Amino acid sequence: MVTIEKMDFSYPKKPTICRGLNLFLEQGKIIGLLGLNGAGKSTLMRLMAGLLKPKAGAVKFDNHATFEREVAFLNQMVFIPEKVSVPEFLKVKDYVIVYKDFYEGFDIGRLEELLVQFKITGNQRISNLSFGQQKKLQIAIGLSSGAKLLLFDEPTNGLDIPSKSTFRKVLSGSLQEDQTMVISTHQVKDIENLVDQVIVLDEGMIKLHADLAELENEFVFSQAAKAPEGAIYVESHLLGAHYIIGQSESVGDSGGSPDLELLFNAVIEGKISGEFLTNQKLVKP
Structure with a gap:
C-alpha cells in the first residue's frame, strides 16, 4: 500500500524535518498519526499525497512514486488538508458533479447518505456554509470516493461536538478491506476507539508505530487511587492516578482498551518507544 524508504525531507533554509524515515502502511487499517504541533504530521501527509518531494529516499503507493502524480495514483488517493479550499460560487450538488468524475469508484448513494447525516443539502x-460545514462536505466526498488511500489532516478541527460524534459514527466500520485511512491529529480523544494502529511522530521521527490489539496484549491501561509499583508511566489527578503497566507486572488488573492520550504522553516523555509490528517487540528505553 504505502511504503516510505530511507526518506529525507527538509524545507529550504529550514532544519531537516525527516531523516532516514521508514514506514509501511497496510490495507484495511485506520491509522492515527499523532504528534504535537510542529512535529511534522502535515508534512508527512503531504509527502504521502505527492504534494511534496522527498530530498532522498522514496514515498510510494502501490509502487507508484507519489510525487510523480500519476493518474493511477491520483484516482486512488484523497487528501483533505486541515484548511479546506472550495469554490464558493458553486452549489453543493454542482461541486459534487465536478468532483466525482475524478474517481471511477465514486458512490453517489453513499455521498447522499453522508450529506443527510451531516445536515448538508x-x-x-x-x-x-460555515467552515465546519465545508469540512464536513469534504469529508463526505472523501468517504464516498472509493479511493484506496484516504489522508485526513486534522479532520475534526472546526467541527462542533455533535459533528465530531457524527464523524466518528460514519467512520466506524466504513473502511473496506482494500482501503487505508490515515488520520492526522493532535486531538487524540477525537479518534479514540476508531483507529487500528497508531503512529506517534515527534521531531520528524517515528517514535512509535503500534497495532492497538498488540498494545492491549502487552500493556494494562488503568487508573487507581495509587499507581502500582512497576508502572511504566503515571499521570496523577485529583482522584488518584492513570497509569500504564506491563501485563506481566500487573496483578489482578485487566485494565481497558489502550488510552491513546496516556500512550501518546508516555511516548513523548520517552517511557515507551519502538515498533510493535511484524513480530517486532515494543521496547522501553
Whole structure:
C-alpha cells in the first residue's frame, strides 16, 4: 500500500524535518498519526499525497512514486488538508458533479447518505456554509470516493461536538478491506476507539508505530487511587492516578482498551518507544 524508504525531507533554509524515515502502511487499517504541533504530521501527509518531494529516499503507493502524480495514483488517493479550499460560487450538488468524475469508484448513494447525516443539502451554496460545514462536505466526498488511500489532516478541527460524534459514527466500520485511512491529529480523544494502529511522530521521527490489539496484549491501561509499583508511566489527578503497566507486572488488573492520550504522553516523555509490528517487540528505553 504505502511504503516510505530511507526518506529525507527538509524545507529550504529550514532544519531537516525527516531523516532516514521508514514506514509501511497496510490495507484495511485506520491509522492515527499523532504528534504535537510542529512535529511534522502535515508534512508527512503531504509527502504521502505527492504534494511534496522527498530530498532522498522514496514515498510510494502501490509502487507508484507519489510525487510523480500519476493518474493511477491520483484516482486512488484523497487528501483533505486541515484548511479546506472550495469554490464558493458553486452549489453543493454542482461541486459534487465536478468532483466525482475524478474517481471511477465514486458512490453517489453513499455521498447522499453522508450529506443527510451531516445536515448538508445539495442546493446550498458553498459560500453560505460555515467552515465546519465545508469540512464536513469534504469529508463526505472523501468517504464516498472509493479511493484506496484516504489522508485526513486534522479532520475534526472546526467541527462542533455533535459533528465530531457524527464523524466518528460514519467512520466506524466504513473502511473496506482494500482501503487505508490515515488520520492526522493532535486531538487524540477525537479518534479514540476508531483507529487500528497508531503512529506517534515527534521531531520528524517515528517514535512509535503500534497495532492497538498488540498494545492491549502487552500493556494494562488503568487508573487507581495509587499507581502500582512497576508502572511504566503515571499521570496523577485529583482522584488518584492513570497509569500504564506491563501485563506481566500487573496483578489482578485487566485494565481497558489502550488510552491513546496516556500512550501518546508516555511516548513523548520517552517511557515507551519502538515498533510493535511484524513480530517486532515494543521496547522501553
